[in-house]
Amino acid sequence: MKKSEIKFIVSLDDNNLPEQLHWRADDSGMEGEKECKAVMLALFDKKDQTTMRIDLWTKEMLVEEMQQFFFEMYMSMADTYMNATNNKEHADKMKSFAREFGKEVNLIK
Structure with missing residues (x-):
């Protein structure tokens, strides 16, 4: 191995x-x-x-960098969850949360 x-x-x-x-x-x-x-x-x-x-x-590490780090981690976790479970419904909910977080911290519009 x-x-x-x-x-x-x-x-x-x-x-x-x-x-x-x-x-x-x-x-x-x-x-x-x-x-x-x-x-x-x-x-x-x-x-x-x-x-x-x-x-x-x-x-x-700046607060803005930490916010970006968390946003990208949330998106990555949703992808990993989808790959591991094939549960698109819940993966989409996780991505939706990530996008809302991104908007709240001014990373996305």
């Missing part, structure tokens, strides 16, 4: 707040590490049947 690794490197300040975030993945097609400003990782625990999360963002 082939294995592939995804790695996150978090540089913290004296108060343990993220100053820099980097990531790399064996199968990403890129060389070395890439910098990012935010990471949202959700894991569904096989045994406990619960979702665990890791949410990190750097101190330099």
Whole structure:
């Protein structure tokens, strides 16, 4: 069985707040590490049947960037939900919410 690794490197300040975030993945097609400003990782625990999360963002991430990040995540979650469940009705409802959010934070008109 082939294995592939995804790695996150978090540089913290004296108060343990993220100053820099980097990531790399064996199968990403890129060389070395890439910098990012935010990471949202959700894991569904096989045994406990619960979702665990890791949410990190750097101190330099602007509110407008966070709003864009969330808008794009909402849209991506709707796509993933559709691909995983083939439930178009609920995927469309998720996208509708995402578009309303995008309008509220002035990302789309």
